[in-house]
Amino acid sequence: MSKAITIAEAQRYDAHTINVIGIPALVLMERAALATFNNILNDDFDLSRVVVVAATGNNGGDGIAVARLLKIRGIDVEIYLLGNPDKATPQTSQQLKIANYYSIPVTNDLNHVVNATVIVDAIFGVGLSREVTGKFADAINAINAADAKTVAIDVPSGINADTGDVMGVAVVADSTTTMAYNKIGLLTTIGKQHAGTIHVADIGIYAQDHLEHAR
Numbered sequence: 001m002s003k004a005i006t007i008a009e010a011q012r013y014d015a016h017t018i019n020v021i022g023i024p025a026l027v028l029m030e031r032a033a034l035a036t037f038n039n040i041l042n043d044d045f046d047l048s049r050v051v052v053v054a055a056t057g058n059n060g061g062d063g064i065a066v067a068r069l070l071k072i073r074g075i076d077v078e079i080y081l082l083g084n085p086d087k088a089t090p091q092t093s094q095q096l097k098i099a100n101y102y103s104i105p106v107t108n109d110l111n112h113v114v115n116a117t118v119i120v121d122a123i124f125g126v127g128l129s130r131e132v133t134g135k136f137a138d139a140i141n142a143i144n145a146a147d148a149k150t151v152a153i154d155v156p157s158g159i160n161a162d163t164g165d166v167m168g169v170a171v172v173a174d175s176t177t178t179m180a181y182n183k184i185g186l187l188t189t190i191g192k193q194h195a196g197t198i199h200v201a202d203i204g205i206y207a208q209d210h211l212e213h214a215r
């Protein structure tokens with residue numbers, strides 16, 4: 001079975017790749033988005049109305065980049081944005097700027113989520129740190145109420161990637177593209193039920209022991 005990692009390991013490997021090796025965070029985000037985009041295209045989905053539900057952390061940035069890749073392919077895509085864009089991470093802020101260049105519509109109407117044919121879940125990844133409430137919970141409930149196929153980025157939002165626990169409410173995805181390695185919480189019964197088919201994407205982030213072999 002392939003390796004699975006904790007949240008702390010994911011964060012440590014990310015930081016090492018960016019700060020020690022020197023691969024820019026935005027490059028990793030682009031690779032995460034491209035991997036997710038390719039998995040979406042490889043599935044037999046009805047791509048007539050895609051909605052990317054994104055928050056303002058880096059998981060959201062991955063999703064906003066996916067929206068742009070879909071738009072460039074001529075696919076009808078909208079972004080449902082959660083949280084304050086002024087507080088977005090630098091990478092996510094950059095992705096919002098790029099999405100604006102491509103005139104990707106940003107909606108605040110949850111009916112668009114409910115009526116989508118495909119939903120990309122880019123609310124929380126390994127940065128989830130507390131129970132999900134308020135507008136975040138409303139969006140997750142709307143995603144789960146929709147008939148759409150749902151594709152999660154890194155972790156189904158609301159699932160604790162260490163324990164597999166539902167932090168109040170969590171996205172039930174048809175597939176999850178998880179970055180670098182699987183997450184141990186996605187191997188639990190509840191984690192598996194929420195993640196659907198798991199695709200592990202090589203985005204250029206490796207564990208230290210893997211890197212030892214490369215040098």
Ligand SMILES: NC(=O)C1=CN([C@@H]2O[C@H](COP(=O)(O)OP(=O)(O)OC[C@H]3O[C@@H](n4cnc5c(N)ncnc54)[C@H](O)[C@@H]3O)[C@@H](O)[C@H]2O)[C@H](O)CC1
Nearest residue numbers: 014028029032057058059124125126127128129130131154
């Ligand atoms: N860092 C990298 O190099 C890469 C990360 N990738 C993707 O980014 C996420 C992790 O991003 P991060 O910004 O650390 O956190 P999240 O986006 O998962 O979380 C967002 C944000 O939300 C806040 N928050 C946490 N819990 C709650 C809650 N219950 N309600 C409201 N808000 C909450 C918290 O403060 C976070 O800041 C990772 O999973 C990848 O998808 C890329 O893969 C590229 C490389």
Ligand SMILES: [K+]
Nearest residue numbers: 121124153155
């Ligand atoms: K997610």
